Amino acid sequence: MRAFFLKFNLNHTLRLSETIKFNMKILLKSVKIIDKSSKYNGTTQDILVVDGIIREIAENITAEDTKTISGENLHVSAGWFDLRVSPKDPGYESKEDLYTLTNAALAGGFSEIVTLPNTKPVVQSKEAIAYVKNFAAAQILNIHPTGAVTKNCEGKDFTEMLDIYHAGAVAFTDGDHTLWNADILLKTLQYLAPIDALLMNRPEEPSMTIFGQMHExxxxTILGMKGIPSTAEELMLMRDLKLLEYYLGDSKKDKSCLHFSTISTKEGVALIREAKQKGLPVSCDIAAHQLAFTDKDLHTFDTNLKVNPPFRTQDDIEALKVGLADGTIDAVVSDHNPQDEESKNLEFDMADFGIISLETTFATLNQFSELPIEKLIEKITCNPRKLLRLPSVSVNIGEEANLTIFNPTHEWEYQTKDIKSKAKNSPFIGKTLKGKAIAVINKHKVHINNVEK
Structure with a gap:
């Protein structure tokens, strides 16, 4: 399969893997539109973007002084949106900084990401929010920081959530840390209600996972490693759902006010499905890589497979697929968690949890979810924005261009030399993946990935 190119005025061609700012016209040729909110959904059209605005959508557009993006089997959707990214910057720049994070996100086709507060210092002040937003202002990538619920994400004392919200936090979470204190979670729901902000919690009973290394x-047992039981996730889901019912009383809400991050078990999916059927305002996501591996894959003791929540069983994966298909699972995230060599090149029980995944999330979801492309795209475009009460993005005339161009059938090998993230902790290295982002258009800029076999 040939590479994709950015063509200047039809007589000069430049291969790019970088971002450029444009003040002229961008023409997308013969792209299939995947956007249920667009009247052009499912059709193949040309799209003309002028000064960052979609000016024309038609079957055959001819325009002068255009930069043209064309290629085989091109699709276009609203810009992809990732709900869960560990930025590491500030404080852990040896693992990732905001520049390499941006490059990795664009390589993966994301125009917007949400970052967790688990940095050093923790994102628990207006200044910390400003640090992220000021960086993102000059980038093609929109970066939406979340604010910590408790000081230093320790689960003990509240942060000044209202101040953080007005500074630009899109949601509240202790990120990698579970809100283990029931009173804290209940009071947070009450505190966030007047500003209609989303609370995100990773369901895990921490007292059951101490020293855990993999799925129990x-x-x-065969490998002789301490397990992380499914019950640890399910107990916390039960607790939080009961607290949510207690908080709501007889009142009703039409938007999710409690979001569960990275669920991984069959029973967890069933609990959330039941809660939704009862009308509780809940939502959830899964990490894309949870669909690709099981606990059996850990027989290699590859520390790149050490993630939390851990890779579960095939039965759990099948339940996740059903949950994606029936809408129980609202979104799919990368759960991008970069780790350096000092954190991963160790004995399995000493290595840190986490993998890099921004660059492989779409391909993983495309290859393993069994979702039709339209429903797959919903999980990484309109659904995350709706959960965060952010403006919708669509492929329609007159809309500001926030677009991802991709080829769902392009097969490619993920190689270390091509990784944009500073970290290299991925179990997908050396594997052939299916589905690739070609370009991202956002904020009057275009980023083209160098896509080759």
């Missing part, structure tokens, strides 16, 4: 089951 037959495989952990």
């Amino acid at each position: 089951g037959i495989e952990s």
